Amino acid sequence: MPPGDAVVDIELVRPERKAGSDTTSSDMQNDPATIREVTDFTYLPSRWSQYQAITDPDTGVQYGSLDKPEATRWLAVVRRMVKSELYRSSLLLFLPVAVFLTLPILITATACMDVSIGDVHLVGLFVWIEVVWLILWGVWGLAYIIPYVVQFLAGFVTANSRRYGELLQAIQLPMTLFLWAILSRAITPILCSFDRERPGDCDDDWVLVLRKILIATVASTGLFFVEKILVHLLTINYREKQYSLKRQEIDQTTRCLVAMYETSVQRYPVHGPEFAGEDDKIHSLRPDGHAEGEFTSSSTAAMASKRRSRIAYNLKKRMAGKQVVKVDSAQTIVLHALEKTAASEALAIRLYRSFAAAGSEHGVSEADMTNVFGPERAEEAQDIFHALDKDENGDVSLEEMIALVTQTGRNKDSMRRSMHDIGQAIKSLDNLLLLVVLFAAGLVYGVAAFFSDVAASRITTLWGSIAAASFAISGTVQEFLGSCIFVFVKHPYDLGDLVVINNTYMTVEHISLMYSIFRQVDSGSVVHIPNQINNNAWIKNFSRSKEMLERYDFAVSAKTKFPAIEHLRAELQAFVLAPENKRNFRPEIDIELMSVGNLKELQLRVEIRYKSNFANEALRKIRRSRFMCALLAALRKHDISSPGGGGPPPVGSWENPGYSVAITDLEAIETRVKYEASEEAKRQKKLGGERPSPGPHEVKENEK
Known part of the structure; x- marks a missing residue:
């Protein structure tokens, strides 16, 4: 070691980060306790690129700066240019051919100068x-x-x-x-x-012909250029309009789940005793007991190959300017869990139990979310809670969390498959348009009088033949254009949507350019329907709908009083506001008297509102069955009977069993007279007057 030099230990300290934040705290950067003695350097190796520079608050000197020297920057630019496709193509294709083409020039300019x-x-x-x-x-x-x-x-x-x-x-x-x-x-x-x-x-004639060929080439390549622009504009605009809202909703939910998972892991480490079973499902344990990322002697080569592929993929994404996510990051784990139903349910259970208060029976509330995230992230906790509380009940139950996470995974999968199908449809459209461009290029080269006057003289006959052929394929062209408008302009459904076409409930399985494939809900059979037919049909899309409602029309007895109907409304109102039902039904409920029919019955309509759509057929059946049972129980509770009823049950029924006794004729006559007098009194009372009860002499007269 040269004299006068000294060895200085440099300790690089990584500033702590707040949970869920990507930026380092400024207080940590300027904390004098974190300042370490460092030598005078201005560049750190790339392995320390994630550390930020530390500023001395007293002197204002910045240590550990990540600014690279100017020569290093230019060297990086040169390296990127050398590795670029432009450089490789120029070196391998352009220069050899250019050098080869200079040989005929040298030969004809020297030895064959007079050749023309x-x-x-x-x-x-x-x-x-x-x-x-x-x-x-x-x-x-x-x-x-x-x-x-x-x-x-x-x-x-x-x-x-x-x-x-x-x-x-x-x-x-x-x-x-x-x-x-x-x-x-x-x-x-x-x-x-x-x-x-x-x-x-x-x-010269050959020069004129060459110029005509070049003009035809300009026209043909222009058509090809315009066709590609239209196809790619259609692709970009279509994906932005059709999937922007769904993508934003999925991304928002995914960000919330990632933030919650990061906080959950901080409180309860992975594979801890609290969530050992859930973590095994989230990280997808293999049958041999080794989780993903662990190496075994039999899979070392395969894992090494996968690692090289991952490195190449990350390098490609970095060169494209896209974000590269680490394999063991919270975002990668959540995205991996959303791909499988079992992992999604395990993730939902872990998140719910990590944020739910101990002993709470009402689910995760906004206060629970704020307590777990901490006061410094209170605003973020509120945003996450409002994003998860879809029904606005003030809390999120375990069932709601499981349904939300699994539905997000299904939405991601359906959107991916839908984009793939639409991409295939656009590719088919592109191929058909390329065929049209090729046909037009043939007309440009062969018919547009570029090469011979004979072809120009026969152009009228050729266009007549083309017009006749257009009439022959007019039906196919009409179906093609109608299908294009239906798929790319109207686009009434996506993959996985529950739709109703011609009063038939079906689920969308596949979308092509000319047809769509559905699966019937009632029978499970597969149905192929041309898009041209669906273009003129009424289509109900339950999956794209928001909160939906149902109406039930039924007839009751004409003797039903208005207070009974009001009691029925109150009974149903109490049903939808019950704790076990308020997550499924809206508090608004309406009962309307539609008509009185033929004065023998009353037509009632009950309107019930749900807090979601009918996309989940199993959930819709459960909700509907529960409400129908509650409606029938309320009708019986308040003595609202069917038309023709309203009185006592018929004699001999299980509700009013009948029996017979033997009486004398005089007792029968007296009972009949009393009944007739009672009925007459009721009739007179309705008419405004009352008839006195019959005396003993009237009874004897009636007996005679």
Whole structure:
């Protein structure tokens, strides 16, 4: 060691982070206790890139700065350029062909100087070919750089600048061909500069034919360029409009689950005694007892291969500017758990029991959420609770948590499969449009009078044949256009949606460009329906609906009084407000008298509102059955009977058993007279008058 030098131990301290936060606390950065003696350096190795610099509050000096030297930055840029696709393609394809094309130029310019094609020297043709090749790769390099430039400039105008860069990257090949065709036609004067008789002005037939070919190429590549732009605009706009709301809802729920899982792990470590069984399901233990990420002697090679693939995938995402999530992070674990129903249920149980108060029977409340997150994250706790409390009951039960987590997993899976099916439909549309472009390019090359006047003279006959063929395929074209409008414009359903078409309950299984596949709820059979037929049908989509309601119409006896109907309303109101039912039903309930029919019955309508839609068929049946039982019990409780009833049960029924006794004729006559007098008195009372009861002499007269 040279004299005068000293060894200094450098201790790198990672500042503590708040739970759920991605930024280091400023108080921790400026805490003098965290300042350690360091040497004068300005660059830390990349392995310490996650640590932040520490500032001395007294002197204002910053230690451990992560700012790299300027030479290092340029070196990183050069390395990225060397590893880029543009550099590799130029080195492997462009330079060898360019060098090879210079050989004919040298030969024709020296040994074969007098060789010509018509009036144009042969060297002029090879020079033009060399320039065309240079233009091709120059335009390709320009098309490779343009997306990044446009994305950078668009960032000053809009926050959604990435979509423009992605669009230009997707149409890189069509844009390259179109610009190359234009510039190739523009440099044809190079051929004329090698004319032996009139340099700069050549009228050879082959030069004219070449110019016509280049003009046709410009038109064809232009059609190809426009077709690709339309297809990719359709893809981007369609995904933004159709899946933006669903993606935002899923992302919001996922962020809430990730934050809750991070806090839960801090309180109860993974594979601890509190949640050992749930953690095994969340981390998907294998049959051999080794969890994911553990290495065994038999799987070392496979895991090493998987590790290399993961490193390459992460490198690719970093170069694309996307976020790379660690394998053992909370976000990765939650996303992995959402892929399986058992893991989703285990995750919901762990989160619920981590936040529920001890001995609580009402679920997780907002106060419980705030207590677990801490006062410094009270606002975040409130946002998470309101995002989870879909029915706005003030608490989240275990059943609600399980249903929320599992439904989020199903929504992610259905959206992924739906985007895949729509991608396949767009790919089919792209292939059909490419066929149209190819046909149009054939017309441009063969019919547009680029090569011969004979073809131009017969253009009328050809267009007549095309018109006749269009009438023959008009039905197919109409079905194709109708299907495109139905899938990409209307799009009334997605994969996994519960829909009603022609009074038939079905679940969407597959969406194609020309047809859709459904599965009937009642029988489980698979149904194929052309999109052209669904284009003219009434479609009810339960999965896209919000809170839904049901109406029940039934008839009751005409003798039913209005107070009885009000008592029925109060009884049903108490049912929906009960603790076991308030999570499923809205407090609003309505009973309406629709009509009096033929004066023998009253038509009633009961309207019940749910706190969700009917997408979950099993849950809908349970709720409906529970309400129907409560409705029947309330009707019997308040003596509301069916039409024609209202009196005592018929004699001989189990409610009013009948029996007979023997009496004398005089007792029978007296009983009949009393009954008739009672009925007459009731009738007179309704008419406003009363008839006195019959005296003894009237009874004797009646007996005679």
